[in-house]
Structures are given as C-alpha cells and as structure tokens.
Amino acid sequence: MEQVINYQINNKNRFLSELLDLLRIPSISADSAYSNDIIHCASEISNNFKSSGLENVCVYETKGNPVVYGDKLINNDLPTVLVYGHYDVQPADPLDLWESSPFDPVVKKTVLHPDGAIFARGSADDKGQFFMHVKALESLIKSDSLPCNVKVIIEGEEEVGSVHLENFLNTHKEQLSCDVILISDTHIFSNEVPTVTTGLRGLSYVEVMVEGPNRDLHSGLYGGAVPNPIIVLSKMISSLIDDDGKIQIPGFYDKVENLSQSDRAEINKVPFDDLTFMNSIGLKGIEGEKGYNSLERTSIRPCLDVNGIWGGYTGEGAKTVIPSKAHAKISMRLVPHQDPEEITNLFTKYFKSIAPESVKVSVIPHHGGNGYVLPSTDPGYIAAKKAMEKTFGKEVLPYRTGGSIPIVSLFEEVLGAKSVLMGFGLDSDAIHSPNEHYGLFNFYKGIETIPYFYKYYVEIKK
Numbered sequence: 001m002e003q004v005i006n007y008q009i010n011n012k013n014r015f016l017s018e019l020l021d022l023l024r025i026p027s028i029s030a031d032s033a034y035s036n037d038i039i040h041c042a043s044e045i046s047n048n049f050k051s052s053g054l055e056n057v058c059v060y061e062t063k064g065n066p067v068v069y070g071d072k073l074i075n076n077d078l079p080t081v082l083v084y085g086h087y088d089v090q091p092a093d094p095l096d097l098w099e100s101s102p103f104d105p106v107v108k109k110t111v112l113h114p115d116g117a118i119f120a121r122g123s124a125d126d127k128g129q130f131f132m133h134v135k136a137l138e139s140l141i142k143s144d145s146l147p148c149n150v151k152v153i154i155e156g157e158e159e160v161g162s163v164h165l166e167n168f169l170n171t172h173k174e175q176l177s178c179d180v181i182l183i184s185d186t187h188i189f190s191n192e193v194p195t196v197t198t199g200l201r202g203l204s205y206v207e208v209m210v211e212g213p214n215r216d217l218h219s220g221l222y223g224g225a226v227p228n229p230i231i232v233l234s235k236m237i238s239s240l241i242d243d244d245g246k247i248q249i250p251g252f253y254d255k256v257e258n259l260s261q262s263d264r265a266e267i268n269k270v271p272f273d274d275l276t277f278m279n280s281i282g283l284k285g286i287e288g289e290k291g292y293n294s295l296e297r298t299s300i301r302p303c304l305d306v307n308g309i310w311g312g313y314t315g316e317g318a319k320t321v322i323p324s325k326a327h328a329k330i331s332m333r334l335v336p337h338q339d340p341e342e343i344t345n346l347f348t349k350y351f352k353s354i355a356p357e358s359v360k361v362s363v364i365p366h367h368g369g370n371g372y373v374l375p376s377t378d379p380g381y382i383a384a385k386k387a388m389e390k391t392f393g394k395e396v397l398p399y400r401t402g403g404s405i406p407i408v409s410l411f412e413e414v415l416g417a418k419s420v421l422m423g424f425g426l427d428s429d430a431i432h433s434p435n436e437h438y439g440l441f442n443f444y445k446g447i448e449t450i451p452y453f454y455k456y457y458v459e460i461k462k
C-alpha cells in the first residue's frame with residue numbers, strides 16, 4: 001500500500017486538474033442541445049481510462065447516450081469488482097443563483113471545507129465521485145498493486161432514468177459479470193461520522209393534468225360559476241396527504257416493510273439532529289409522517305412530493321383569466337418491496353377517483369425505479385466499512401438514504417450482484433442545485449480509501 005499512497009501523493013495535483021477538465025464539459029443529459037458535449041465527455045473519459053492503465057477501453061453506443069467501459073483483468077481465480085458511475089449531469093439552471101459559472105470549476109474554501117471545495121455542476125454528482133475510482137485504479141495499476149479484477153462502466157443517462165442501460169446490461173451480461181458492484185454516488189453522514197450507504201429509496205414519478213373549460217375564460221364573466229382547474233388540482237393534491245402525514249392512496253403502504261426494533265435502532269445510530277437539519281436548510285419547523293423521526297422519514301418511509309405546478313397566467317402584472325388547464329409533477333419516493341409500477345397504477349386510479357365530475361384528469365407516468373437495501377452482513381459492506389475505518393480512523397456506521405439510483409436494483413436482477421454504495425459526498429454539496437460543490441478532502445479521501453476496499457474485499461472472499 002505504501003507505493004500506492006506515494007503514487008497518490010505525487011500525482012495529487014494532476015488528479016485534480018484532470019477532474020476540472022471533465023467538469024468543463026456540460027454533459028447535461030436532460031437537454032438534447034448538449035448531445036455533442038455528452039459525446040465529447042464520453043470520449044475524454046475513455047482517453048483518461050487508457051492513460052490510467054485500464055484495458056479493453058471502449059465507448060459503447062446505445063440507443064441513448066454512450067457508455068464508457070474499461071477493465072483490468074489480472075486473474076480468473078480472483079474476485080471481480082464492477083465500478084459504476086455516471087458522467088451526465090443535471091441542468092445548471094437557475095444560472096443567476098450560481099456564484100461562479102457552473103462549467104468553469106473553481107476551488108473555494110468554505111466553513112465546512114477549510115481545505116477547499118470544487119464548485120461546478122457534476123463536481124459531487126457524479127464526476128468528482130466516479131473519477132476517484134479512475135484515479136484510485138490508476139494508482140493501483142501503476143504501482144503494480146491491483147489485488148483483483150476490475151471492470152468499470154460510466155454511463156451518461158443516470159439523471160434521466162438510465163432508460164437504455166438495462167438493455168446494455170442484458171446485451172453485455174457476460175462482459176459485466178462480477179462478484180460485487182462498487183459505486184460512489186451517495187454521501188456520508190459527515191466528515192466526522194463516516195458511513196456506508198445501506199439503502200436507497202425507489203421512485204415513482206407522474207405528471208398530472210386537470211382540464212376544465214375548453215378555453216381560457218374571462219374570470220369576471222365566468223368566475224364563480226365554473227370549476228377553476230388550478231383550484232381543483234390544488235385541492236386534489238392537498239387531499240393526498242392527511243394531517244398525520246399519511247399518504248391517502250389506498251394500498252400505498254401495503255408492501256412497506258416494517259423494520260424490527262433492532263434495525264430501527266441501527267438506522268438511528270448516526271447522530272442526526274433536527275435543529276442542525278432545520279438550520280442547514282433555513283427552516284423554523286419541520287413536518288412529516290407521524291410516528292417517525294426526520295431521519296426515518298427520509299430513508300425507511302415513503303413520501304409524496306409536488307415537484308412543480310403550473311397553469312394560467314404567470315407573467316408580469318395581472319391578467320384576469322380562468323385557465324383551461326392545470327398541471328403538476330408529482331414524485332413518490334418508495335422503500336424496498338414497493339413496486340414503482342404498481343404504485344403508479346394505484347396513484348392513477350385514486351387520483352382520477354377524487355376528481356370532481358366537472359373536470360377531466362390525465363396522468364402520465366415518467367421513469368421510476370426500485371429501492372434497495374444492502375445487509376450489513378454482506379462481504380462488500382464489510383470491506384467498505386473496514387476501508388473507511390482505516391482511512392478516516394473512526395467507526396463507520398450504516399446509513400440509509402432517501403435518494404434513488406434505479407440501476408442498482410437492476411444490477412441485482414440482471415447481473416446477480418449486490419452494489420456497495422461507498423459515496424464520499426456530503427448532503428450539503430448542493431447536488432442538483434446552484435453552487436454544487438465537492439470537498440477536496442472528500443475527493444482525496446475517496447481516492448485513498450478505494451484501494452483498501454479492494455484489499456479487504458479480496459481478503460474476505462478468500
């Protein structure tokens with residue numbers, strides 16, 4: 001390990017400058033205006049794979065964005081680790097809220113990051129995190145210390161639901177066969193309380209539309225005598241959750257797992273504090289499902305949120321109008337065993353049933369995905385915990401998080417392997433928001449920790 005560590009110390013600055021180069025490419029998957037940047041980004045990553053010592057490097061075309069693959073296969077008798085990450089990023093808007101340009105990365109010091117943090121879209125989600133793996137592998141390969149086989153896939157559609165990756169997995173099943181999947185696309189509880197993520201939530205996402213009159217109406221001539229689609233939609237939405245924070249869709253909770261007291265206690269080991277939580281997001285109060293604390297509400301319990309709502313006149317000044325239509329985007333975060341398709345169907349049926357006869361309601365389903373749990377007895381979990389304990393010098397706790405990475409459950413289905421979520425971000429990294437950043441401490445700590453994962457994983461599997 002000494003050689004590996006020395007290699008990392010000697011190449012520290014180059015690692016960072018290579019990452020900054022990647023962050024300059026606006027690889028936004030949601031907007032087709034950036035499709036050339038997507039292709040450029042995939043090609044730069046494949047070049048980096050090659051110079052890092054990975055072999056069989058290839059940019060695979062899919063029906064969507066390309067997948068970058070590379071591997072280093074040293075011995076059939078040794079375990080194989082598949083590393084997954086994504087090079088696509090979320091759109092950067094609203095641009096005016098960025099303190100520096102989203103695709104012109106800068107390193108700045110903050111209270112939480114006295115060593116500095118890289119400010120750029122994708123710095124934490126996920127370029128800065130998957131790149132730790134490429135550089136950790138480089139340091140292992142170049143110092144002749146790689147203890148097992150590795151395969152790496154970096155995809156370009158995670159932020160839009162990984163729609164074409166399932167087909168890629170099926171058509172490259174043999175090539176991707178592995179014992180475990182290693183992913184850094186999540187966060188730790190804090191730099192003082194390192195954690196390995198042991199659960200993700202699933203997702204069901206729908207768009208709804210309420211149609212009232214066949215055209216926009218003068219709100220003086222018609223107001224008072226006709227249904228207003230925005231008011232109808234608002235009432236329908238607010239009736240979806242009761243005062244105890246329970247989602248009212250019949251059957252919604254049927255498959256939700258009831259955790260044992262000891263599992264619940266394990267989840268609550270991280271020092272979560274409501275006041276710190278509230279202060280970090282500028283809130284004076286919090287709410288949620290009765291009977292659960294905030295940590296549980298955002299991890300082991302499902303929830304329903306409105307992501308956007310629109311309709312009618314929103315321009316300057318006042319326009320007196322009753323709109324013909326009202327729209328909303330609604331997401332439901334699910335827990336393991338809840339089936340996203342089934343939940344979407346239950347939602348659709350119920351949402352239509354609560355509409356007054358005066359309006360027409362339509363529901364369009366968007367992408368979704370299953371939740372995921374990694375038992376703390378899994379060899380991959382144990383290896384990750386040991387690796388982080390080695391480099392952080394602190395006890396590592398399990399951490400269930402509320403975000404989703406839908407491909408993780410498909411990995412299990414198609415490749416038959418568990419994913420270990422060893423992310424190094426912080427929840428304060430502002431992923432998907434303006435001023436996304438990734439701590440240099442976290443970036444380098446990841447590069448330092450990953451080689452130990454391989455070392456311990458091989459030892460455990462012996």
Ligand code: BES
Binds near residue numbers: 185367369403
């Ligand atoms: N990396 C995130 C997910 C994440 C972040 C999980 C932090 C846990 C902790 C991922 O890129 C993401 O944004 N996922 C989307 C889902 C996807 C289908 C668009 C999400 O969770 O909203």
Ligand code: MN
Binds near residue numbers: 126
């Ligand atoms: Mn991500």
Ligand code: MN
Binds near residue numbers: 125
């Ligand atoms: Mn994301």
